[in-house]
Each structure stands twice: as structure tokens, then as C-alpha cells.
Amino acid sequence: xxxxxxxxxxxxxxxxxxxxxxxxxxxxxxxxxxxxxxxxxxxxxxxxxxxxxxxxxxxxxxxxxxxxxxxxxxxxxxxxxxxxxxxxxxxxxxxxxxxxxxxxxxxxxxxxxxxxxxxxxxxxxxxxxxxxxxxxxxxxxxxxxxxxxxxxxxxxxxxxxxxxxxxxxxxxxxxxxxxxxxxxxxxxxxxxxxxxxxxxxxxxxxxxxxxxxxxxxxxxxxxxxxxxxxxxxxxxxxxxxxxxxxxxxxxxxxxxxxxxxxxxxxxxxxxxxxxxxxxxxxxxxxxxxxxxxxxxxxxxxxxxxxxxxxxxxxxxxxxxxxxxxxxxxxxxxxxxxxxxxxxxxxxxxxxxxxxxxxxxxxxxxxxxxxxxxxxxxxxxxxxxxxxxxxxxxxxxxxxxxxxxxxxxxxxxxxxxxxxxxxxxxxxxxxxxxxxxxxxxxxxxxxxxxxxxxxxxxxxxxxxxxxxxxxxxxxxxxxxxxxxxxxxxxxxxxxxxxxxxxxxxxxxxxxxxxxxxxxxxxxxxxxxxxxxxxxxxxxxxxxxxxxxxxxxxxxxxxxxxxxxxxxxxxxxxxxxxxxxxxxxxxxxxxxxxxxxxxxxxxxxxxxxxxxxxxxxxxxxxxxxxxxxxxxxxxxxxxxxxxxxxxxxxxxxxxxxxxxxxxxxxxxxxxxxxxxxxxxxxxxxxxxxxxxxxxxxxxxxxxxxxxxxxxxxxxxxxxxxxxxxxxxxxxxxxxxxxxxxxxxxxxxxxxxxxxxxxxxxxxxxxxxxxxxxxxxxxxxxxxxxxxxxxxxxxxxxxxxxxxxxxxxxxxxxxxxxxxxxxxxxxxxxxxxxxxxxxxxxxxxxxxxxxxx
Numbered sequence: 001x002x003x004x005x006x007x008x009x010x011x012x013x014x015x016x017x018x019x020x021x022x023x024x025x026x027x028x029x030x031x032x033x034x035x036x037x038x039x040x041x042x043x044x045x046x047x048x049x050x051x052x053x054x055x056x057x058x059x060x061x062x063x064x065x066x067x068x069x070x071x072x073x074x075x076x077x078x079x080x081x082x083x084x085x086x087x088x089x090x091x092x093x094x095x096x097x098x099x100x101x102x103x104x105x106x107x108x109x110x111x112x113x114x115x116x117x118x119x120x121x122x123x124x125x126x127x128x129x130x131x132x133x134x135x136x137x138x139x140x141x142x143x144x145x146x147x148x149x150x151x152x153x154x155x156x157x158x159x160x161x162x163x164x165x166x167x168x169x170x171x172x173x174x175x176x177x178x179x180x181x182x183x184x185x186x187x188x189x190x191x192x193x194x195x196x197x198x199x200x201x202x203x204x205x206x207x208x209x210x211x212x213x214x215x216x217x218x219x220x221x222x223x224x225x226x227x228x229x230x231x232x233x234x235x236x237x238x239x240x241x242x243x244x245x246x247x248x249x250x251x252x253x254x255x256x257x258x259x260x261x262x263x264x265x266x267x268x269x270x271x272x273x274x275x276x277x278x279x280x281x282x283x284x285x286x287x288x289x290x291x292x293x294x295x296x297x298x299x300x301x302x303x304x305x306x307x308x309x310x311x312x313x314x315x316x317x318x319x320x321x322x323x324x325x326x327x328x329x330x331x332x333x334x335x336x337x338x339x340x341x342x343x344x345x346x347x348x349x350x351x352x353x354x355x356x357x358x359x360x361x362x363x364x365x366x367x368x369x370x371x372x373x374x375x376x377x378x379x380x381x382x383x384x385x386x387x388x389x390x391x392x393x394x395x396x397x398x399x400x401x402x403x404x405x406x407x408x409x410x411x412x413x414x415x416x417x418x419x420x421x422x423x424x425x426x427x428x429x430x431x432x433x434x435x436x437x438x439x440x441x442x443x444x445x446x447x448x449x450x451x452x453x454x455x456x457x458x459x460x461x462x463x464x465x466x467x468x469x470x471x472x473x474x475x476x477x478x479x480x481x482x483x484x485x486x487x488x489x490x491x492x493x494x495x496x497x498x499x500x501x502x503x504x505x506x507x508x509x510x511x512x513x514x515x516x517x518x519x520x521x522x523x524x525x526x527x528x529x530x531x532x533x534x535x536x537x538x539x540x541x542x543x544x545x546x547x548x549x550x551x552x553x554x555x556x557x558x559x560x561x562x563x564x565x566x567x568x569x570x571x572x573x574x575x576x577x578x579x580x581x582x583x584x585x586x587x588x589x590x591x592x593x594x595x596x597x598x599x600x601x602x603x604x605x606x607x608x609x610x611x612x613x614x615x616x617x618x619x620x621x622x623x624x625x626x627x628x629x630x631x632x633x634x635x636x637x638x639x640x641x642x643x644x645x646x647x648x649x650x651x652x653x654x655x656x657x658x659x660x661x662x663x664x665x666x667x668x669x670x671x672x673x674x675x676x677x678x679x680x681x682x683x684x685x686x687x688x689x690x691x692x693x694x695x696x697x698x699x700x701x702x703x704x705x706x707x708x709x710x711x712x713x714x715x716x717x718x719x720x721x722x723x724x725x726x727x728x729x730x731x732x733x734x735x736x737x738x739x740x741x742x743x744x745x746x747x748x749x750x751x752x753x754x755x756x757x758x759x760x761x762x763x764x765x766x767x768x769x770x771x772x773x774x775x776x777x778x779x780x781x782x783x784x785x786x787x788x789x790x791x792x793x794x795x796x797x798x799x800x801x802x803x804x805x806x807x808x809x810x811x812x813x814x815x816x817x818x819x820x821x822x823x824x825x826x827x828x829x830x831x832x833x834x835x836x837x838x839x840x841x842x843x844x845x846x847x848x849x850x
Contacts, residue, residue, distance in 0.1 A: 016192025028093030052246035053306030067107035115186030121178030131166030140802035159214035175376035176207025306514035336368025374555030389413025418768030426496035432488035448499030451766030609726035615714030621832035630839035631702035659708030671697035
């Protein structure tokens, strides 16, 4: 694989103008347009910050600007609005009005001229290896192979990732590194326009600095056109020369800041707030000018517009200070009151038995708010899941107070039954959809009380009260999946509180919120203190910590500088309820060797497709006969050949252990229930052992081994990306099929994490005591919903990299076939033919066991 060397110069980007002409888009199966009537002209080289409330359609605008929305060659037809506007309905059911131009060329004809970087770094990774992700865009644009790797090197250098191994697994990158990798993938396409959709929303402060710095370096060097969507603009403000504030207006011209439809990907129903309550709304530009002109405009009410004002333009009325609500206790939120309800003793946290932090001694009081902060990957979620009894400690323990544990099995939450946990400690996951298990909003909130023994009438009254408190009562009969993002998050908090827990843990509760929805969440959290709830918030949000006046516990990698100015010592020395720092192991410092695709250098040198075909050629002919001689001779030859190419017998057994379990089990079944013949050895009821059944049992065991060993050894370790390249270049399979499947394999690892989160969520909500069979199907349905959402995002990211175009496609890696590959196929076919011939010659051949 090519490695980074001297960084070649990048050919200067030819920046481009981007123009929306009365453009609008309505997502498939939606009643109202996300964006409508937008007229916006962005000149070449401009750096534009696009602002507006959540739901105003900013992400939809960026996707339209990237050419990812609207019709292809096939359309369903057209629609004509009352004002005569014509919308083109595409094959998927979405409707497009107006047009988007890149340098006066329709955007769908300007393939590769616009690069899009999305909010979620993981959703934009197609391949497992770092370099392959950057090369993907140029491949789709049919760039020459040598030029592709030059672009990979120079793009990685431009975003500050120069020197990272190109074969490095993306699983070993931090969040900031992953987002910079996504940016490098867009830059490698040499786009004239760079669109950034909240690229730092998921990142810790260090990750934000990394990504902003990388974008600054790119803009300074290449003078690219940029359009940025970001709620928190302060880190970006020095890069911006134009600010556009979006709003929506009724047909009578009245302008407001609230969104008319959902943001990209939000599956809202007709009842969701601001979703066409007053009919179709038009997208309008509320303000347009330099940052100084816009943010210093006294006529703009940024709070009402839901916009965060950068620090340098901050007015006193917009500045965040500790927020208080009616009826809150008179003691500080950072201190709480009374004895601790939850505390840890010499706790070590981690996953799979590997500790990332040890010696943790913390305590949490009633009415106290604790903010758990730290870098991406430091272990914040690991700590919070352990506190919630959803993850076993590596060592030490988490202990509940006697009052909290009363009636439960012991004082350790990890040992409690699911229903015991739900009424004591509730966990609100970052992704609300990890928690949904019912078909209506009301049933979702009633679930907790019902699982903890409350009768149905009382559960309903409690649920209705919470829905009213969280402004969700009008959606009582709606499906939870149809709510907006902010509504989903409020619903998960309401559902968690319905079980009347004493401890509430919230993971990133203000993630991706505009200023208005952020304030609503802060006030909700503050109001819980009056109920005596101990609240633990996992967050990157400094303003949230300030507004809540929370005590801070920071997870800090060893030798790293304090990010949050925590005024305590390390937790082992701090007072039980004081602020503290928890030392954790270094995050993402791993260096790695390039992984070999086989223990055998010979197998590793073969073309992946030929290895796969060879494994089938060696195995499938053995299905023709069920006899001990052909299978036995085949097995002996396999072990001899494997030793000759460097795989010892014990390594073979270790690599193919499932067949060594399956073979004797199958043989036993055939021995007892197989065909009878010859002498009867033993019989009991339907079971019998005869000469024939014993012979067939031996043949069965040998055949399973003879078939399974070459199939597994030949395929084991093949890199999925190399296999996809081989399928495309050697077997000439369609690229959409090959690389779409490869992206699905990459998505599979993400869905494994989703499954674990769904399992933990069900335990948190009181459903973890159900039988695995009963829990499997509803959990599988929830995973299916998540997989569809993730697949849609991944498809968007791939299309943004130029995938799926009608033109030719190049390949960054050459998949070649050598003489040894052909010899390998011949040998793989020869082995079973020799074995079967021996069986024919000695009269043991038994066609399909007859």
C-alpha cells in the first residue's frame, strides 16, 4: 500500500459560485416543503455562515447545493402550486422547485465541483483504512491512479493529518481526526465549493480547534468558496466574510425565525411543532451582510431567531449565566443536599475487561447537578453507563445509598433487576431512538411506571402530567419516531422521569440544539432539582455547565492539560462531593502495523477473488460423495499443503475451530439415527448403531472437516476493500453493488454498537428482565429503523463523494492476477478430484451418501 512521503503541491482549486434560484425541496412522504422559494447567490471565494433556527432547512439547503436532492433522469411527474410554481417529483417521491447552479451549470451536471462534509464523522467513513476513505472521491471522478495518491497525501497534509499511516484503521482515530479525515476526503475531489454541515457538533473543544484550524489552512491556501452551517459560530468567526440568517414567512409576508419543516433526516409527523401549522411557509433571508453588520444589527432578535451570538458580538441580554427556575431549591446545584444517593469506591471503568481509568471515588447527592466532561474517547459514556448499572465495573464498585437501594437486591446497581433499576436510576441516551419501544408517545411514557408496578390508571395520569410539563401532550397518540429531534429528546427525558427515579443521567442532552431548544432543555434539567433528583450530565457544552451551575468532573488523559479549569485535585484526593479530575489512559495514541491478510505469505500474496473462488473449488466437489476415503485423503492432503505454505496444524485447528465442534456433533447424530446396515452394534428406541451408520458417521465428520478447512482458511483475513477492488476490476461486477455492499459491511460494525445501546436501554427502562426470545423481535425492529437511518446518511455521504455517477470510475489500488493465482485455482480443484478418484478406484464412492 502506498505510504505518505514528500507532500506534493496541490493544484489550486478553481473556486466556484453557487446560486439558488427560487429553490425548494419537499422530502418524500412529507406534506410540506423543508425549504421553499429560496433565492441566494454566493460568489466565488466567499466564506458564508448560514444561520437559522433548528428546522429551518439549513441541512436541506446544503444537500441541494451538493446536488444530492432532486430528480435524476427518471421523474414521476410534476406538481403545480396555487401560485403557478412547478415542482418536479423525482423517482423517490421528493419534489423540487427552482434550480441550483454551480458557475451557471446545473449542480447535478457539475459532478465533483461541490464537496460536502456532514455532521457525523462515523457516517462518512466508507472504508476501514484511512487512505482509502480519502481516495474514494477521486476514484469516483475517474482520476488517474498516480494522481489519486498525490491528492491523498496532499489533502491529509492540508488538514493536519500528514504522517498518519494510510493503512491505519479508522477505529483508532479520535472524533477530531475522523472529522478532519472527512474534510480531507472532500478536498481530494478538488471541489470549487466546500459545504460544511455542523462539522464540529460532535466534537470536544480540542477536536473543534483541530477541524477549524484545518479548514482555515485550506481556505487560506486555496481561496475556496465555503458555506458553513453551525449553531456555535464563535470558533469560526475569523474565517467568515458573510453571514446569512434564514427565517420563514407566511404568504402575507410576515417573517419569523421558526422552522417550517424538519431539518434533514428528521422524520416529523404532521403534528410536530412548526410543521405547517399555518400552511406552507416560504424560506426568506432575514439578514445578509458581514459579521459586523449582522451581529451588530439592533433590530435583530437573535434569541427569538434561535441563534447563538459569537462572544465578540455578545450583548448582555444574550450572555449565558446560571439559570434559575421557579420553585428550585435554595441550595447550590453544584453541592446538592443530604447524604449521597450514589457513590463509587476505588472504581475502575472500561470495556472488555480493559480499564481506561482506575481509583475513582465520587459521590452524588440529591438535588445536585454533576457535569462529566472530557475529550472524545476519554471514557465519559463508559463512566456514566457504569454509574447507571448498565456496564459492569472492571474493578471496585458503584454503591447506592440504603434509601435508594431499599427493596432492591443489594446496593450495587449492576446487580439489580431491570425493573428495580428503572425506578431508581434512569439513563437518557444521546440518540433518542435507542430508547423507543412503544407505538405512541403516551405508551412510551407509561412504560416506566407500568414496569415498576404502578397500576394502569395511575401510570396514565402520571404520563399525561409529564407530557403536559414537557409540552408534548398534543402528540400523545403520535408515533415517537414521527417527532422532531427536539421533541424526541424531551420525550426520552419524560419517559425516564415517569418511573420516578432518584438519579437521572443524561448523555449530551443539548447536542445539536439551537438557542431556543437549548434553553428549554436547561430549564427542564433545573426544574428536576426541586424533585430531589440527582442529575448527572455528560457533555462538551461549556455554556450548559455554566447555566446549570454544575460541579465538574473531568476525565483527563495523563499528561494532558486541564480543559475545564476544574478546581479540585484528582478524585482519589478530593472530598467525596467536590469537583475532581479523573486520570484516564491516553486516547488514540496507537500506532499499528499493516495487517496481513493471512498467516501464510503465499495466501497473502494471492488475489482476494481468486482466494475466495479457490476455497469454493476445494470444498464444493466434496459434496458429491459421502465416504471416508475421499474425505480422509482430502483432509490429509490439506494439512500437508497448509504446512508447506506456512500454516501449522495447531494454527489450522485454532483458525477453523467451529468445524471441529460441528464435525463430531453431526457425526454423533448420524451414528445414532443414520442409515442402518450390516451388523447391529447397539439399539435403544429409535436410536441404533450399525456398521453402515458408523461408516457414515466417520465419513460425515471427515467431510465436514475437509470442506470447512479450505473454505475458511482461504477466505480468513481477506481485507474487504481489497476484495471489493478485485470484484470490480477482475470479475467486473457493478461498482454500485460491490462498493455499496462494502459500505454496508462498514456500517455493520456501527450497528453492533447500536445493538449494545438498545440492550442497555431496555435494561434501563425496565425491560431487561424479559426473556431473550421475547425481547429479540422488538429490539430487532428498533435496530432495523436505526439501520435505515444510518444507511440513508451513509448513502448521502457516498453520493457527496461522487459515487454512483454514470461516468467511468478509476481505482486507487491495482488488483492484479499472477500465474500463482491460476496455479492456486488448479490446485484447489485438483485436490477434491484426486480424493474422489481414489474413492472411485477403491469402491468407496457413495453418491450423496447412497
